[in-house]
Amino acid sequence: MVLELQKPRPIWQIMFSTHHTDIGLLYLISSLAFLFLGGSLALAIRIELFLPNIEGTGQIIADSMTFNRIFTVHGTTLIFLFIIPFASAVGNYFVPIMVRYKDMAYPKLNAIAFWMIPPAAVLVWLGFADFTWYAQPPYSIISAPGPAADMWIFGLKILGVSSVLGAINFVITILKCKHPDMSIGQVPLLAWSFLVTSVIIIVAIPTFAAALLMLLTDRLGVSGFFNPAMGGDPIAYSHLFWFTFHPEVYVLVLPAIGMMYEIIPRFSRKPIYSYNSGVFAFVMLALVAFSSWGHHMFATGMSFTEKTVFMVGTLAAVPASAMHVFNFIATMWNGRIKFATPMMWAVGGIALFFAAGAGGVVNTAMPLDFSTHDSYWVVGHFHLFVMGTIAFASIGMVYYMFPYVTGRMYNETAGKIHFFLSFVGTILVFFTQHVLGLYGMPRRVFDYPPIPEWIAMNQIASVGAMIIGVSMAIFLVNMIYSSGKGQLANTEDPFGLGGKYYYPFEAKNPHH
Amino acid sequence: MKGIVGLLLVLAVLIIIPALDLAFAAGAEPGEYVDRRVIIWNLFFRMMTVAFTVGAVVAGTMIWLVWRFRESHPKAKPTAYEGTDW
Numbered sequence: 001m002v003l004e005l006q007k008p009r010p011i012w013q014i015m016f017s018t019h020h021t022d023i024g025l026l027y028l029i030s031s032l033a034f035l036f037l038g039g040s041l042a043l044a045i046r047i048e049l050f051l052p053n054i055e056g057t058g059q060i061i062a063d064s065m066t067f068n069r070i071f072t073v074h075g076t077t078l079i080f081l082f083i084i085p086f087a088s089a090v091g092n093y094f095v096p097i098m099v100r101y102k103d104m105a106y107p108k109l110n111a112i113a114f115w116m117i118p119p120a121a122v123l124v125w126l127g128f129a130d131f132t133w134y135a136q137p138p139y140s141i142i143s144a145p146g147p148a149a150d151m152w153i154f155g156l157k158i159l160g161v162s163s164v165l166g167a168i169n170f171v172i173t174i175l176k177c178k179h180p181d182m183s184i185g186q187v188p189l190l191a192w193s194f195l196v197t198s199v200i201i202i203v204a205i206p207t208f209a210a211a212l213l214m215l216l217t218d219r220l221g222v223s224g225f226f227n228p229a230m231g232g233d234p235i236a237y238s239h240l241f242w243f244t245f246h247p248e249v250y251v252l253v254l255p256a257i258g259m260m261y262e263i264i265p266r267f268s269r270k271p272i273y274s275y276n277s278g279v280f281a282f283v284m285l286a287l288v289a290f291s292s293w294g295h296h297m298f299a300t301g302m303s304f305t306e307k308t309v310f311m312v313g314t315l316a317a318v319p320a321s322a323m324h325v326f327n328f329i330a331t332m333w334n335g336r337i338k339f340a341t342p343m344m345w346a347v348g349g350i351a352l353f354f355a356a357g358a359g360g361v362v363n364t365a366m367p368l369d370f371s372t373h374d375s376y377w378v379v380g381h382f383h384l385f386v387m388g389t390i391a392f393a394s395i396g397m398v399y400y401m402f403p404y405v406t407g408r409m410y411n412e413t414a415g416k417i418h419f420f421l422s423f424v425g426t427i428l429v430f431f432t433q434h435v436l437g438l439y440g441m442p443r444r445v446f447d448y449p450p451i452p453e454w455i456a457m458n459q460i461a462s463v464g465a466m467i468i469g470v471s472m473a474i475f476l477v478n479m480i481y482s483s484g485k486g487q488l489a490n491t492e493d494p495f496g497l498g499g500k501y502y503y504p505f506e507a508k509n510p511h512h
Numbered sequence: 513m514k515g516i517v518g519l520l521l522v523l524a525v526l527i528i529i530p531a532l533d534l535a536f537a538a539g540a541e542p543g544e545y546v547d548r549r550v551i552i553w554n555l556f557f558r559m560m561t562v563a564f565t566v567g568a569v570v571a572g573t574m575i576w577l578v579w580r581f582r583e584s585h586p587k588a589k590p591t592a593y594e595g596t597d598w
C-alpha cells in the first residue's frame with residue numbers, strides 16, 4: 001500500500017515519485033485539503049446570509065468586497081482544486097490497473113500535471129480575487145482590483161494546462177496502453193468515464209485558455225475584446241466561457257458517475273446491468289455537452305431560433321442521464337446489497353442526481369429560464385449537482401479506496417453518521433435555495449431585504465450548511481484517526497463482499 | 513428491432529413535442545397582449561407536476577429497492593455471481 005503510517009516512507013519518496021499510485025495519493029490528499037478549505041468558505045457565506053443586515057446587526061463579514069472574494073475563491077477552489085483533482089486521484093489509482101498497464105502512459109508528464117496544481121492554488125488563494133469563478137467582464141476588466149484578478153487568471157491558466165496534460169495521459173493510457181488482449185469494449189466503465197471526460201477536456205479547455213489570454217490583455221489595456229468602451233462585447237466572453245464550462249459540468253459529473261459504476265455493482269454483488277448502455281450514455285453526454293452552452297445566456301438577447309436549438313440540445317441530456325440512473329437501479333435489482341458507507345453515498349448521490357436534473361429541466365425551458373435566471377434557483381440546481389451528486393460519489397469513493405490506500409479500515413459508524421448528516425444537510429441547503437429562487441432572491445448578494453420568507457429560508461439553508469460542516473468534521477477526524485489507528489484491512493476483500501477483485505493485489509508495489 | 517424503433521418513437525413524441533411546445537410558449541413577436549407571467553407559471557406548475565410524478569416513481573422504486581434487496585432482508589439470497597471471478 002502506498003500510505004502506511006506505521007512504517008512511513010520518506011515524504012520525498014512520495015513527492016518525487018512518478019508511480020501512478022503515488023501521484024494518485026498526492027492528488028487525493030491535496031484535493032481533500034481543498035475540499036475542507038473551500039467548504040469552510042461556504043460556511044462563512046452561509047453564516048453571513050443567516051440574517052439580513054438590519055441597522056448594523058446580522059453582518060459578520062466586513063464588507064461586500066470581502067464577501068465577493070470569499071465566494072469567488074470558494075467556487076474556484078471546490079471546482080478546480082477539489083472536484084477535478086479528486087477525479088484525477090481516482091483515475092491515477094484505477095485506470096492503469098483497469099487497462100492492465102504498469103503505469104500511466106507518460107509517468108513524468110503525470111507528475112508534472114500534478115505539480116502544476118500547488119502554484120496555481122497559491123496564486124488563487126494569495127490573490128483572493130473578487131469577480132466570481134466566472135470572471136465576468138466588463139467588471140473583471142475595468143474594476144476588479146489587481147493583482148488579485150491577474151493572479152486568478154494565471155492560476156486558472158496553469159490549472160487548464162494541468163488538466164489538458166492529465167487528459168492526454170488518460171486518453172493515451174486507455175487507448176494505446178491497454179493490454180493487447182483487452183478490447184475497448186472490455187474497458188471498465190470507470191475507465192470509460194475518464195476516456196470520455198479527457199476528450200471533452202482536450203476539446204473544451206483551449207477555448208477558455210484563449211478567453212483568459214484575451215481577458216488578461218484587456219486588463220492590461222492593450223486590447224478591447226470584451227471591453228464595451230473599446231468596442232468589445234462582454235457577451236462574447238460569456239460564449240467562450242460557457243463553451244468550455246458547460247462541457248466542464250460533464251467533466252465534473254462523468255467521473256462521478258464512473259465512480260458509481262465501480263461502487264454499485266461491487267456492493268450489489270452483481271455485474272453492471274448493461275455495460276453497453278453505460279458506454280453509449282457516456283458518449284451521448286459528451287456530445288450533448290457541446291450542444292448546450294447557450295442555455296446560460298437565454299437572458300442576453302439571443303434569437304428565438306438559437307434559444308430553441310440550445311434548449312433542445314440541453315434536453316438531450318435527459319435520456320442519456322436517465323440511462324445511467326436506470327442502469328444503477330437495474331443493477332441493484334435482485335442483488336444482495338451491502339449498505340457499507342461507500343454504497344450509501346453512491347445511492348444517496350443517485351437520488352440527488354435525479355432531483356438536480358429535474359431542476360435543470362426547468363432552467364433549460366426558456367420561458368421558465370427568465371424566471372429563474374440569476375436567482376437562487378440556479379444556485380440550488382448547480383450545487384445539488386456538485387454537492388449532491390459529484391461530491392457524494394467522490395466521498396463514497398474516498399471510503400471505497402480507503403483500505404486500499406492506507407491498508408486500514410475507517411470507522412464504519414462514523415462513516416454512516418457522516419452520510420446521514422450530509423444527506424439531510426444537502427437537502428436543507430439546496431432544496432431550500434430552489435424555493436428561495438422562486439421567491440425572487442437574486443444570487444451573489446451580500447445582503448438581502450428583511451422579507452420574512454427570505455429570512456426563514458436563508459436560515460434553513462444556513463442550518464443545513466452547519467449540519468454539513470459538522471458531518472465533514474466527523475469525516476476529517478475519521479480519516480486522520482483511521483489512517484494511523486484503524487483496524488488492519490483485509491485488502492483482498494476489505495468490505496466482506498466475497499468474490500475476487502482485480503486491483504488491490506497489483507497496487508501494492510509503488511516502486512518501479 | 514421493431515420494438516426498439518417503437519420505443520424510440522414513443523420517446524421522441526414524449527420528449528420532442530413538449531420541448532417544441534415550450535419553445536413556442538416563449539414567443540418573440542411584438543404586439544402580443546398575453547400575460548406572460550400566467551403562461552410561464554402555468555408552464556412551471558405543469559412541469560413540476562411531471563417532475564414530482566416521475567420523481568415519486570423513481571424515488572419510490574429506489575426506496576423499495578434499498579429495503580427489499582438489502583443483505584439483511586429475510587428473503588435475501590446470494591446472487592449467481594458471488595464467489596465467482598466476474
